[in-house]
Amino acid sequence: MMVERQTDSAPGKRARLRAIVALSVFVALLAGLFVAQPDDLYLWIKALHIIAVISWMAALLYMPRLFIYHTDTLPGSVQSETFKTMERRLLKVIMNPAMMITWVLGLYLAGSVYGFRGGWLHAKLFCVVLLTLVHVHFSRTVADFQRDANRKSARYWRLMNEAPTLLMILIVILAVVKPF
16 A cells, blocks of 8 residues: 655645635635725735735744754755755745735725825835745745755754844834834
C-alpha cells in the first residue's frame, strides 16, 4: 500500500483547488455586497478587511518559523524538501492572497471613510508599506530556499520573526487609538 504524503503533487493540487474555491467565495461575497449596497456595507468591508489582516499576519508570523527550522536542514534532504513545499504553499495559498485583499479593502476604507486624511492614517499606511516590504523579503527568501541558496542564519530569522509583530502592534494602536 502506497502512502500519500502532503508533499506529493495530489495533495498540493487539492489544496490549491480548495484555496481557489475559498478565494472565489470571498470575492463573490465581496461583489455581492457591492452590488446589494446594504446600509451596513462599511461594517461588512471592515469585517472582511480584518479577516484578511488576520490571515496575512498568521502567515507572516509563521513563515520565519519555517525558515528557522529549514535553515537547520541539509539541502536536498527530505526535511528540506518538505519545508520547501510548506513555504511555497504558505506563500501562494495564504500570504499573497491575504496581502492583496488586505490592501484592496484597506485602501477602499481609507478612501471612502477617511478620504485618505489623518496623521494616524498616514503613519498606519507607512507601517503597512513596511509590512509589505517584510512580505517581499520573505517571498524572495522562499525563492532562495527553493534554490538551496539561503545565506541567512537561524538567529537572523529569529530576529526577523519580530518585525511583523512590532509592525502589527504599531498598526493596531494607530488604527484603534488614532493618536494624531
